[in-house]
Amino acid sequence: xxxLTVVGCQFGDEGKGKVIDYLxxxxxxxxxxxxGENAGHTVVVGDKTIKYHLVPAGFLGSxxxxxxxxxxxxxxxxxxEIEFLKTFKSSINLKxxxxxxxxxxxxxxxxxxxxxxxxxxxxxTTLKGIGPAxxxxxxxxxxxxxxxxxxxxxxxxxxxxxxxxxxxxxxxYVDSLLEDYQMIERYIxxxxxxLENEIENGKRVLFETAQGTFIDVxxxxxxxxxxxxxxxxxxxxxxxxxxRYFSKFLGVAKxxxxxxxxxxxxxxxxxxxxxxxxxxxxxxxxxTGRPRRVGHLDIPMLRRAVKLNSLDYIALTKVDxxxxxxxxxxxxxxxxxxxxxxxxxxxxxxxxxxxETFKSWRDDAxxxxxxxxxxQSELKVPIVLIGTGEKRDAIKxxxxxxx
Ligand code: IMP
Numbered sequence: 001x002x003x004l005t006v007v008g009c010q011f012g013d014e015g016k017g018k019v020i021d022y023l024x025x026x027x028x029x030x031x032x033x034x035x036g037e038n039a040g041h042t043v044v045v046g047d048k049t050i051k052y053h054l055v056p057a058g059f060l061g062s063x064x065x066x067x068x069x070x071x072x073x074x075x076x077x078x079x080x081e082i083e084f085l086k087t088f089k090s091s092i093n094l095k096x097x098x099x100x101x102x103x104x105x106x107x108x109x110x111x112x113x114x115x116x117x118x119x120x121x122x123x124x125t126t127l128k129g130i131g132p133a134x135x136x137x138x139x140x141x142x143x144x145x146x147x148x149x150x151x152x153x154x155x156x157x158x159x160x161x162x163x164x165x166x167x168x169x170x171x172x173y174v175d176s177l178l179e180d181y182q183m184i185e186r187y188i189x190x191x192x193x194x195l196e197n198e199i200e201n202g203k204r205v206l207f208e209t210a211q212g213t214f215i216d217v218x219x220x221x222x223x224x225x226x227x228x229x230x231x232x233x234x235x236x237x238x239x240x241x242x243x244r245y246f247s248k249f250l251g252v253a254k255x256x257x258x259x260x261x262x263x264x265x266x267x268x269x270x271x272x273x274x275x276x277x278x279x280x281x282x283x284x285x286x287x288t289g290r291p292r293r294v295g296h297l298d299i300p301m302l303r304r305a306v307k308l309n310s311l312d313y314i315a316l317t318k319v320d321x322x323x324x325x326x327x328x329x330x331x332x333x334x335x336x337x338x339x340x341x342x343x344x345x346x347x348x349x350x351x352x353x354x355x356e357t358f359k360s361w362r363d364d365a366x367x368x369x370x371x372x373x374x375x376q377s378e379l380k381v382p383i384v385l386i387g388t389g390e391k392r393d394a395i396k397x398x399x400x401x402x403x
């Protein structure tokens with residue numbers, strides 16, 4: 001099968017947008033299968049920056065892009081994004097799953113409310129209604145695009161959510177939702193059978209996850225996670241496709257680690273050192289503008305990401321940023337209760353982190369090679385692509401990627 005699934009190896013924001021954009025020219029179709037507009041995949045094209053929130057970041061390279069059933073859609077936002085993207089490509093071949101759930105204003109309000117109720121234990125969500133939209137989906141009172149065919153049904157669904165949340169809504173809102181829906185109606189179809197046919201007919205299909213492994217609702221640092229499946233396993237449920245279509249997996253890892261929102265972060269840096277790296281890497285959230293927490297590369301975390309996602313390949317991003325630092329530390333293991341621990345456990349904060357120090361490659365490029373060789377030998381997975389700068393073409397091939 002000519003498919004490749006791309007996942008994030010850390011907490012999201014690994015630079016997947018750029019890697020997917022690079023890979024997409026070799027794929028007929030690019031597919032998003034989880035999350036919503038909480039994602040922000042950035043691609044710098046000339047002097048313009050595209051921030052994909054709902055449309056797959058393979059948009060420029062692939063002939064067709066698909067938003068599969070596992071994504072939750074804020075329709076207004078999607079309409080805006082499509083309009084913006086039209087300035088980059090005259091014909092838009094977009095397919096949206098009729099089974100995808102919709103994020104409404106009630107979900108936005110619920111997200112803010114829940115964060116407020118959590119108080120000091122708040123998650124630090126993007127406040128885009130993502131958790132509540134999945135909450136409605138799994139609670140079996142969600143709204144799918146297919147429900148928009150019937151105004152009465154849509155109104156009934158909204159009324160039920162409103163009752164459950166105890167948040168009122170104005171009936172005029174239904175009409176404004178329907179107006180937005182009409183703008184995307186022509187793109188909506190059964191994407192599962194479309195993708196199945198494409199794969200069976202030998203087309204090359206790229207699947208891209210939003211967010212990263214350790215904010216996956218099952219495998220992440222719960223409850224400080226997002227509400228979707230961000231790991232390789234998520235691709236089957238998020239597309240409705242048989243698991244046998246997925247055989248190759250590429251993980252994107254940043255040369256250091258970042259995290260937005262609350263939750264465990266064993267290699268976190270603080271103070272001036274953190275500020276320097278944050279500014280070098282422009283580590284501010286694409287969707288919310290929040291400063292990202294920054295830290296050292298965490299090999300135990302990547303070891304777990306490799307296993308969880310069945311990674312065949314790794315793309316290492318932002319090495320240019322890390323190379324600006326004076327010296328570079330990498331976590332190689334942890335310690336807890338006096339024992340050495342080689343693999344990150346999202347439910348246990350280690351007592352201590354053990355580091356190795358590397359020389360900066362600011363003035364000597366061979367130091368970068370040593371860094372890359374070290375990561376490859378620790379993870380036993382080839383690093384096939386290296387991100388060397390912000391621009392679209394600042395990417396270096398370091399190894400062969402075969403499907
Ligand atoms: P939510 O997805 O808005 O519910 O937020 C839950 C957690 O996931 C928060 O810590 C967010 O900062 C984080 N998060 C959500 N989307 C992204 C992303 O695209 N990149 C990085 N972190 C994210």
